[in-house]
Amino acid sequence: MQYYIEKGERGFCRLSCSFGVTEVQEAWKKAAAYFGSSVTIPGFRKGKAPLAAIEKQFGPQMADFATDKLVSRAVEQALQLEKLEPVSGFEYEGGSAELGREFSFVLDFCVLPEGECPDLMSLSVDIAEPVADPVQESLFLREMLARGADKVQVTEGLPQDGDLVSANVVGSVDGRPVPGLAGPCRLRLTPPVEGEKVPDLDPVVRKLRIGETGMGTTPCPADYPEPSLRGRTIDLAVTLLSIERDLLPELNDETARRLGFRNAESMKFRAHEQALDMDRLHKRSQAMLAMQNSLGAWQGVDAPELMVKQCQRDLLRRATQYHRRQQNFDPDFVAGMAKMRAETAVAAIRRARARVLLLLWARENGVELPKNELDAVLRGRAARQNKLPDDYLLSASRSGEVFELRAAMHEEKALYALFDAIKASRAAE
Numbered sequence: 001m002q003y004y005i006e007k008g009e010r011g012f013c014r015l016s017c018s019f020g021v022t023e024v025q026e027a028w029k030k031a032a033a034y035f036g037s038s039v040t041i042p043g044f045r046k047g048k049a050p051l052a053a054i055e056k057q058f059g060p061q062m063a064d065f066a067t068d069k070l071v072s073r074a075v076e077q078a079l080q081l082e083k084l085e086p087v088s089g090f091e092y093e094g095g096s097a098e099l100g101r102e103f104s105f106v107l108d109f110c111v112l113p114e115g116e117c118p119d120l121m122s123l124s125v126d127i128a129e130p131v132a133d134p135v136q137e138s139l140f141l142r143e144m145l146a147r148g149a150d151k152v153q154v155t156e157g158l159p160q161d162g163d164l165v166s167a168n169v170v171g172s173v174d175g176r177p178v179p180g181l182a183g184p185c186r187l188r189l190t191p192p193v194e195g196e197k198v199p200d201l202d203p204v205v206r207k208l209r210i211g212e213t214g215m216g217t218t219p220c221p222a223d224y225p226e227p228s229l230r231g232r233t234i235d236l237a238v239t240l241l242s243i244e245r246d247l248l249p250e251l252n253d254e255t256a257r258r259l260g261f262r263n264a265e266s267m268k269f270r271a272h273e274q275a276l277d278m279d280r281l282h283k284r285s286q287a288m289l290a291m292q293n294s295l296g297a298w299q300g301v302d303a304p305e306l307m308v309k310q311c312q313r314d315l316l317r318r319a320t321q322y323h324r325r326q327q328n329f330d331p332d333f334v335a336g337m338a339k340m341r342a343e344t345a346v347a348a349i350r351r352a353r354a355r356v357l358l359l360l361w362a363r364e365n366g367v368e369l370p371k372n373e374l375d376a377v378l379r380g381r382a383a384r385q386n387k388l389p390d391d392y393l394l395s396a397s398r399s400g401e402v403f404e405l406r407a408a409m410h411e412e413k414a415l416y417a418l419f420d421a422i423k424a425s426r427a428a429e
Contacts, residue, residue, distance in 0.1 A: 296350030
């Protein structure tokens with residue numbers, strides 16, 4: 001293997017790598033061993049089929065596997081030797097490895113630019129005093145009372161707030177079933193809360209009586225195993241199966257003691273405290289968002305173009321999903337997409353700048369992202385794609401999405417640490 005790394009402005013890096021015919025052949029043998037050990041090919045014992053037979057049945061998959069093996073090896077060795085840590089995904093050029101031919105590829109990524117981090121401790125942090133929302137207080141109080149409620153099956157009428165409904169859901173796109181989106185589900189109906197999204201099934205089941213079927217929609221998740229369905233609108237056929245309703249006990253001292261409280265007033269006080277905690281977290285999130293926006297507007301720091309490009313891609317994906325979820329399409333979808341691209345182009349510059357500043361601050365102040373936190377998220381992504389963790393990591397070799405994810409998680413960790421540091425500094429003054 002031979003590689004060369006070209007370094008440009010603002011942390012830009014380009015890795016060029018080439019492999020000889022023998023190295024490509026070794027990667028294909030590993031691909032053959034991987035696929036040959038898991039299936040039985042007619043005429044051969046399991047795991048004993050020759051390379052030609054396995055290639056005939058799994059040619060394209062073997063090419064991807066061998067390519068990912070080679071790219072993964074090159075990236076790992078080059079980054080380790082050059083002591084580089086990408087803070088973006090990869091832009092890959094090179095196609096797939098072919099047996100009997102040399103293989104080369106080029107991928108672009110970016111690292112944190114050199115230089116010191118500006119004095120971010122000068123940022124203002126303003127958190128309003130928390131206020132308990134009466135609606136939230138009543139919801140928390142209801143949750144407590146529900147622990148001592150009698151459960152009854154409702155056979156007539158429509159579902160209402162507090163009911164636990166069971167429904168059968170079938171998802172489809174263009175009339176074709178969506179794998180993995182069919183079967184029973186349960187949903188607790190709650191009053192709408194300002195700022196929180198209502199589950200997509202909620203408005204559908206509220207209009208149904210037992211045995212009736214209604215229609216709704218939901219966006220296909222961005223990490224759905226089938227790429228062609230990601231971001232598409234899924235049609236939902238929802239059949240209401242049952243309604244379970246809580247007959248809440250009366251709120252009095254006897255009920256409170258039975259539920260582990262001193263009296264009814266202590267139950268109310270606990271609900272009040274929970275509502276305060278919720279509003280405190282909400283206001284903290286608002287203050288952190290304001291601080292992140294200030295970082296995005298910071299002058300004198302420019303993020304790498306590649307990071308801006310990838311941030312825009314992510315913002316555009318999220319914006320598209322949001323519009324589909326809200327069914328808020330422009331009459332001319334092409335014009336609507338053009339508008340979103342223009343808006344996300346500006347937002348991406350700010351987001352990337354904030355990420356660079358936070359990662360620089362984390363580097364200077366020793367804020368690390370624990371490996372176990374990243375590993376937990378990666379295992380979750382692998383599970384959602386029905387892959388083993390190692391297989392998922394290998395499949396992400398060319399995209400570099402693991403590095404992009406790690407940078408985003410590290411940015412969030414740094415944001416919390418910076419916020420707490422500024423808050424502590426102001427309190428000490």
